[in-house]
Amino acid sequence: MIEKMKFLSITGPKADIDRMTETYLSKYEIHLENALSELTEVANLSPFLEINPYKEALSTIDSFYEQLEDPSQISPELMDIEKAIKTVRAVQDGFRRLEEEKSRLQSEHAEILDPLKxxxxxxxxxxxxxxxxxxxxxxxxxxxxxxxxxxxxxxxxxxxxxxxxxxxxxxxxxxxxxxxxxxxxxxxxxxxxxxxxxxxxxxxxxxxxxxxxxxxxxxxxHREIHKALDANKEASRKFLQDNSTKIVSAKAALDACSSSFDIRKLAACTPGDTNTFYILCGWMTEKDALAFQKDIQNDEKIFCLMEDQKAPATQKPPTKLRNPKLFKPFEMYVKMYGLPAYNEMDPTWFVAITYSFIFGAMFGDVGQGLVLFLGGLFLYKTKKMDLAGIISCAGVFSVFFGFMYGSFFGFEDVLKAIWLKPMNQMMDVPLVGRLNAVFVIAIGFGMFIILICMVFNIINSIRRGDTEKTWFDSNAVA
The missing domain is CATH 3.30.70.100 (Alpha-Beta Plaits)
Incomplete structure (x- = not known):
């Protein structure tokens, strides 16, 4: 299903925006809109013009972070912004000496190469x-x-x-x-x-x-230069390894501060009697919006106005999907084709059920389905792979249909079929004759899915208030 969104307008003293962001806003997911674009009817608004002072330091530490062997396995330590900037300078100075030595050796190597050749x-x-x-x-x-x-x-x-x-x-x-x-x-x-x-x-x-x-x-x-370059490479690697925790910690601190500061790009400023105030506008889920308002209720410097999706916002509410854990991996398929609009239906549950059902019907086998279920579940739990979760779910339906068909690792005589044997079961169809039962059921199921999708299209058109598409579209009532 699609989460219900609330439109928030947050305001407070201009000098307090960093504290508000770090203390409160950073704990929630918010889709910010440009306040100047949203509040077109408010007079005396101006952009929040300030240059991000953390960008350069963040860019520098990013270059070192990318050279680390496996930075994702390093847990960052708590580091304030002043220490983070000092760390960047210290790492930069230490590494610069190694780079200057490397550059000198490479230059000498280039000079000696032609005479040697x-x-x-x-x-x-x-x-x-x-x-x-x-x-x-x-x-x-x-x-x-x-x-x-x-x-x-x-x-x-x-x-x-x-x-x-x-x-x-x-x-x-x-x-x-x-x-x-x-x-x-x-x-x-x-x-x-x-x-x-x-x-x-x-x-x-x-x-x-x-x-x-x-x-x-x-x-x-020439050999001495090569040895020196190898030693320089090893020294650089060891330098980065010895400072890896500091690099990761400084990056985390600078990332947080830079992200908080970048919020100013979307903020607007308005003059007050004694102070200049910032205004931030954005979308939160209803649950987060209520929690945010409760969080700031005792903070006298922050005021928040909450409106629903019918508020006079110039932008459409963003779409956030919320589905049970069983269906969540199937959101991958929905996102591949584009998220539904805010006022449309979320087709994730329909995709999950029909995909798994059709997979099970096509590949019904108790043994192979069990392998898919266990293997997919293991990868989903350890690697957090959505595709593995889908395979695991499909494996459950494969096991179910395996019992229906009486199939175990391709052997059709090990289990007794609860329903039918797909290759042998026949049925009489009026005006057509005798056909394979699975073939007939597949056609009927396909017709059912097409009709359901047409109904979904009609529902979405009604929600958008599009009368023409509701009645006369190629997949509409007519």
């Missing part, structure tokens, strides 16, 4: 690289050449050129090396190497010692 194929060159890079009268080029072209080059051309090619390393396709040529022959030899698809690799002037020594130095530093 360039020198790696030439690490077997046993000569001082910096001296090669400073040759004046001998030209050189580092690079790579495909193996097939190198074989042709060595067989047909190499011995006829004034050049020296030193192999340094190779992979599946290429041979890496460096060739030397006298200055006066350089132009000709460069052209020959180019014709053999020699790809030049430019070596920056920043290596010291032999290629092996340069590579070893860079590779050692």
């Amino acid at each position: 360039i020198i790696r194929p030439f690490k077997n060159l046993n000569f001082d690289v910096s001296e090669i890079l400073n040759f004046k009268y001998i030209h050189y080029r580092f690079g790579r050449i495909e193996k097939q072209y190198l074989q042709k080059f060595e067989k047909y051309i190499y011995d006829n050129l004034d050049t020296l090619f030193i192999k340094c390393g190779e992979d599946e396709m290429y041979v890496y090396g460096v060739y030397f040529v006298p200055e006066h022959q350089a132009h000709k030899v460069h052209a020959v190497y180019s014709s053999m698809h020699f790809e030049r690799i430019f070596i920056p002037n920043e290596y010291h010692g032999t290629a092996a020594e340069a590579f070893e130095k860079l590779d050692t530093r």
